[in-house]
Amino acid sequence: MISLNKTIAYTKNWKHTLWIGLLLGVLLPTLLMTLEPFDNSNSFSYKYLILSGYGFCILIPILLVHPIENYVYKLQTNRWFIINECLYVLATLFLMLLFSFFYHFYVVSGLPTFTSKLIWGFIKSFGLPFIPLIVPLWLYLRSKYGLIEVPISTKEQPKKMKSITIVGNNKSESLTIFESDFIFARAQQNYVDVYFNTETGMQQETFRSTLSNIMKQLPKAWQVHRSYLVNLDYLQTVEGNARKRFIRISLTDETIPISQVYYKALTKRLSNSSQELQN
Template sequence: MISLNKTIAYTKSWKHTFLISVVLGILVPLLLISLEPFDNSNTFSYKYIILSGYALCIIIPLLLAHIIENYVYKKQTNRWFVVNEFLYITITLFLIFVFAFFYHFLIVSNLHTFTLKAIWGFAKAFCLPFTPIVVPIWLYLRSKYGVIEVPLSNKKNTKKINSITITGNNKSETLSILESDFIFARAQQNYVDVYFKTEKGVAQKTFRNTLSNIMKQLPNAWQVHRSYLVNLDYLKTVEGNARKRFIRITASEEIIPISQLYYKALSNRLSNSSQELQN
């Protein structure tokens, strides 16, 4: 089962979001014209033009929802999780169905009173058949144009004295440190080892928790591997080749692997901040 707290790629670009909305907006009228789920062939003039109007019922909700999802994305410090994607798809689908419902009855059917029977009939004819067709294509396009961002290091933020508290599943498992003192975390089965800087050097504390839950408590933590979080302010070098890459950090001798999923985002971050990337 896929963890709802797993980090995934996010479609941040308005350009790509508009492209996705147009593709889906074209797809739905084509399905309506070819399948004729409402059995409305030859019942009104300009049928194809009017059915093409359903495209707006796709495009407008997607663009409106993108304003909200971008806000959530920024609030989560440029992170996007499986649970976010699930909620986004569910809520946006509901908006699409509402837009399509009113367009169908007010414009296509020219009705002004709605019954539960009519609503259920619309759901069976429009929502249920098209959802399994449209949603997989929608998810594929969002994945194709999505990225995992690694933000540039902000030196001003690292100087701030922000205290954070990390907790585990057990009540006794708590750790309060400065935000900038977190170095990296490593997951092992049901436990996570958190490494942090102290006056005496690097210290370590173990928590009974998942890596994704620990990540939510660490503002400066960025996932580079399924088992590792790092504070990129301590990043020293990226080494290895296309088959196997790893990173070194300044505060520890630990060799931290980096998966292909996160390598592109990390290399872009290093390029933008003019740091040396070793291949």
């Protein structure tokens, strides 16, 4: 089962969002002109020009929702989860269908009044059939132009001695540490090992939980692999090649694998950082 709290790539850039909206906005009128679902085989004035207007019913909702999703993304410390993507698609789809209905009602059909029954009938008959054609391409484009951001750590910023409490599924599982003392976490089946710094060196605590639930409780935790979270303040080197890469962190000799999608995010961070790490 796919975890809804798994981090995924996010399309933050306005330019890419506009480009996605334009592509989908061209696709819908093209499908309408080809499939002619509204019985528009009958000729009417400016037929193709009017059908092209449905493209704005796709583009405008995408642009309207983008500031809201950017706000949520920033609120979640530049992280985007599968659950966020699902809610975004559902909300934006609803607006697209609503815009399309009013455009169809007032511009295409030119009817004087409407009811909620007409709205639902339009969505069921003419909206839902297009969802399997548009949504897969929409999700693909968001993934293609999206990225997973990794924060840039600066030495000038003083470390805040902020305490955090990590809890597992069992009530007895609880650990309070300083936020900056978290080093890394490793998931193994139904358990997660959390490693943290102490005055006597690195210590480990095991929780019955999932990696995604532990990540929510650790502000400095950034996923680099499906089984690993790390605190990038402890990052020392990035090693390996295109087939297999891993990172080394201070206070431990253990190497941590890094997946390709997270490696792209990490290299962007390193290119903007003054740290000299081995590639």
